[in-house]
Amino acid sequence: MAKFEKANSVGEWLDQRLNTTALTKVLMTEYWIPKDINFLWAMGVLLAVTFKILVISGLFLMMYYKPDVNLAFDSVNYTIMQEVAYGWLFRHMHGVAASVVFLIIYIHMFTGIYYGSYKQGREMIWISGMLLFMTFSAAGFSGYMLPWGQMSYWAAMVITNLFGGVPVIGDALVVWIRGDFNVADATLTRFFMLHVFLLPIVIMGIIGLHFYTLRIPHVNNQKGEEIDYDAEAEKYLTGNKKEAKVIPFWPVFISKDFAILGIFLIFYFYLVFFHYNFAMDPVNFDPADNMVTPAHIYPEWYFLWSYEVLRGFFFDVGPVKAFDIGLAAFGFANVIFLLLPWLDRDTKILPAHKRPMFFIWFWVLMADLIVLTIWGKLPPTGTNAWIGFAAAMLFIILFLVLPIVTKIDAKKRGE
Amino acid sequence: MRELKILAVVVVLTLVTYWGVEPFAHSQMHPHVEPANYNFAEADKETTKEAVTVAKEALEEAQKENNEKDIHLAQVEYDNAVAFEKTMTDFWTANEEVTSLTGNAENGAVLVQSNCTACHSIEKQGFPQLMDNASAAAAYGVVPPDLSTAGKIYTKDYLVAFIKDPALASKVSHKFVDGKIHPMPGYGWMQPQEIADMVAYLQSISPKEMTNKEVFTDACQRCHGIKYGDMQGGTMAAKTPNENIKAYMGKLPPDLSQYIRSRGESYLHTFVNDPQKHLEGTAMPRVGLTNDAEVQVVKYMQEVGDSKKEQREALGPKFLIYLVIFAIFAWLWKASKWRDVH
Numbered sequence: 001m002a003k004f005e006k007a008n009s010v011g012e013w014l015d016q017r018l019n020t021t022a023l024t025k026v027l028m029t030e031y032w033i034p035k036d037i038n039f040l041w042a043m044g045v046l047l048a049v050t051f052k053i054l055v056i057s058g059l060f061l062m063m064y065y066k067p068d069v070n071l072a073f074d075s076v077n078y079t080i081m082q083e084v085a086y087g088w089l090f091r092h093m094h095g096v097a098a099s100v101v102f103l104i105i106y107i108h109m110f111t112g113i114y115y116g117s118y119k120q121g122r123e124m125i126w127i128s129g130m131l132l133f134m135t136f137s138a139a140g141f142s143g144y145m146l147p148w149g150q151m152s153y154w155a156a157m158v159i160t161n162l163f164g165g166v167p168v169i170g171d172a173l174v175v176w177i178r179g180d181f182n183v184a185d186a187t188l189t190r191f192f193m194l195h196v197f198l199l200p201i202v203i204m205g206i207i208g209l210h211f212y213t214l215r216i217p218h219v220n221n222q223k224g225e226e227i228d229y230d231a232e233a234e235k236y237l238t239g240n241k242k243e244a245k246v247i248p249f250w251p252v253f254i255s256k257d258f259a260i261l262g263i264f265l266i267f268y269f270y271l272v273f274f275h276y277n278f279a280m281d282p283v284n285f286d287p288a289d290n291m292v293t294p295a296h297i298y299p300e301w302y303f304l305w306s307y308e309v310l311r312g313f314f315f316d317v318g319p320v321k322a323f324d325i326g327l328a329a330f331g332f333a334n335v336i337f338l339l340l341p342w343l344d345r346d347t348k349i350l351p352a353h354k355r356p357m358f359f360i361w362f363w364v365l366m367a368d369l370i371v372l373t374i375w376g377k378l379p380p381t382g383t384n385a386w387i388g389f390a391a392a393m394l395f396i397i398l399f400l401v402l403p404i405v406t407k408i409d410a411k412k413r414g415e
Numbered sequence: 416m417r418e419l420k421i422l423a424v425v426v427v428l429t430l431v432t433y434w435g436v437e438p439f440a441h442s443q444m445h446p447h448v449e450p451a452n453y454n455f456a457e458a459d460k461e462t463t464k465e466a467v468t469v470a471k472e473a474l475e476e477a478q479k480e481n482n483e484k485d486i487h488l489a490q491v492e493y494d495n496a497v498a499f500e501k502t503m504t505d506f507w508t509a510n511e512e513v514t515s516l517t518g519n520a521e522n523g524a525v526l527v528q529s530n531c532t533a534c535h536s537i538e539k540q541g542f543p544q545l546m547d548n549a550s551a552a553a554a555y556g557v558v559p560p561d562l563s564t565a566g567k568i569y570t571k572d573y574l575v576a577f578i579k580d581p582a583l584a585s586k587v588s589h590k591f592v593d594g595k596i597h598p599m600p601g602y603g604w605m606q607p608q609e610i611a612d613m614v615a616y617l618q619s620i621s622p623k624e625m626t627n628k629e630v631f632t633d634a635c636q637r638c639h640g641i642k643y644g645d646m647q648g649g650t651m652a653a654k655t656p657n658e659n660i661k662a663y664m665g666k667l668p669p670d671l672s673q674y675i676r677s678r679g680e681s682y683l684h685t686f687v688n689d690p691q692k693h694l695e696g697t698a699m700p701r702v703g704l705t706n707d708a709e710v711q712v713v714k715y716m717q718e719v720g721d722s723k724k725e726q727r728e729a730l731g732p733k734f735l736i737y738l739v740i741f742a743i744f745a746w747l748w749k750a751s752k753w754r755d756v757h
Contacts, residue, residue, distance in 0.1 A: 244756075251752055255749040256752075262738065262744075269734050273735070373432055
């Protein structure tokens with residue numbers, strides 16, 4: 001055992017046992033971040049804060065929520081919203097954060113794509129990030145079901161039905177997931193467990209992994225520049241702060257994050273108090289009714305793009321059913337982003353504006369995703385169906401041509 | 416500068432997406448309806464005329480397709496629409512005669528007491544309810560309303576129309592076909608002066624002021640519950656028992672506790688004014704509320720369904736002021752830390 005001497009302060013006492021000085025250096029004051037970054041790099045901290053808001057507000061909601069089909073709706077809309085002191089505040093904070101967290105995730109994700117932050121050595125950052133996106137999606141979906149409103153119920157119906165498309169075991173799988181032949185009490189209680197325990201724990205684990213993956217390849221920067229971190233850190237530590245290309249995470253980098261967080265929180269709480277409706281579908285204020293189908297069934301806005309890919313293929317092709325084509329496309333849409341590091345064949349890490357073809361590819365993808373999102377909510381009839389089909393096809397084609405596009409860019413630069 | 420440009424791009428993309436999935440999608444999924452109109456004669460003129468136009472277009476469409484069966488069906492629809500337009504025009508023209516007369520409340524008292532109190536209570540005038548709610552519902556299908564406040568919450572035109580022909584006035588004549596009749600008989604056989612007198616009486620006994628809750632109770636609660644109005648006491652359940660109202664209406668009328676949030680204020684106004692506008696063929700009658708009474712009904716739904724609105728609106732600005740202060744300090748701290756590195 002190490003030798004312990006009498007400590008003169010609590011800090012010293014802890015340092016002897018936990019090596020807190022070294023730990024703060026590694027995690028904070030000598031964890032180096034490139035100086036050449038813009039506010040888009042603050043999205044990670046915004047996400048961490050939003051997730052924290054979700055966990056804390058969720059804990060308060062859980063104290064009063066009843067995961068029972070007969071009680072769930074009233075426990076949310078009456079007990080929490082009207083009886084519990086400031087229950088409405090926690091519910092609105094939770095509901096709005098659940099929506100806003102996806103907005104920030106998407107900004108974070110497309111920042112990564114724009115600046116090529118998923119490439120050469122940073123693959124694990126990208127993959128762990130995408131895993132986070134997937135678990136957040138699962139958490140969002142399972143949470144959406146809990147108030148047991150009309151849209152909760154029918155969204156659960158539609159999504160669990162999708163598993164029926166799995167060959168051979170499909171039907172049995174649907175029953176297994178629901179825990180019943182229908183979306184019912186068993187489904188609600190297991191989704192409750194997933195939403196309040198299993199998925200948050202998994203998310204916390206992957207957040208840890210995601211942070212850890214940054215350690216070795218370090219954070220990317222605006223120019224995609226290779227930085228010799230040891231040399232630059234040395235400059236900084238010797239006092240040459242202006243020339244050093246790096247800054248410590250604490251307090252320099254985090255001070256910028258906090259400033260941006262300040263702006264973000266104003267926006268977020270404005271939504272919480274004055275515009276919470278955007279995050280809560282009015283249909284969901286009707287209690288679930290398995291005898292009445294809502295006129296239009298659609299998911300929350302952040303799933304609309306992949307939902308539209310799913311239903312964009314609305315006609316049978318030969319012996320293949322439309323449902324199966326859509327399902328395959330949906331599966332494609334949900335895993336293809338994971339493979340991005342290998343689809344991008346460019347040999348360099350560069351921001352999109354330095355890669356002419358990729359630059360076009362990126363903005364076409366953004367436009368396509370917005371079209372998919374908007375048409376994902378519209379009734380899929382007439383022209384809408386065809387626009388959805390075209391946008392879904394374009395989405396798939398974009399990923400098929402990505403290796404070619406990126407290769408051309410590299411060649412043009414003479415590599 | 417560069418960061419501001421990036422921010423502008425992010426904001427624009429976010430707003431475009433927001434516009435698409437909120438206001439735009441909403442406009443596509445919810446067809447526009449005409450605003451509420453409390454002149455029911457005029458409102459009916461417009462809607463029946465529109466129905467004729469729609470039926471005519473459908474007929475022309477069918478004729479173009481040249482499918483005999485479709486043409487026949489469209490022709491029947493069109494003839495019905497034209498006939499109904501005439502029925503309504505005649506109905507309101509006849510009512511006008513009554514509305515233009517000056518009623519005698521004293522004479523009306525005798526008429527109401529001898530014709531109406533067999534089924535309706537008028538508690539304020541000492542005519543109690545003769546049966547409990549369950550028995551009344553079993554007898555009539557739905558609990559008949561107390562008439563103490565009818566003169567206040569319904570428009571005069573509507574009262575006249577309703578006394579003469581309840582099904583036409585409340586726009587549910589489509590329900591009472593094939594021998595089915597409205598539980599309240601029409602009093603079209605009375606002299607115009609007599610009807611005018613009865614309406615004058617109802618108006619003379621009605622209170623000057625009513626609370627939002629009282630208006631809701633008299634206008635809606637015979638069929639609809641609003642359980643969050645008194646969650647523990649349960650007094651805000653519908654007065655007609657579930658099985659009776661279900662049989663009478665065809666389905667259980669929904670509890671209205673969260674309707675202020677699921678439907679929103681403007682929908683509720685057009686809906687209460689004329690349920691057929693949003694739900695064609697619905698069994699819900701046009702209640703005939705005055706503009707003021709309808710505002711009170713929606714206000715009550717808001718008091719019940721969104722009871723923390725005031726607290727929310729009071730707390731919001733304080734929260735935001737605190738956050739602005741936080742943001743200012745955060746930017747000052749940032750400026751002090753980054754001064755050295757640039």
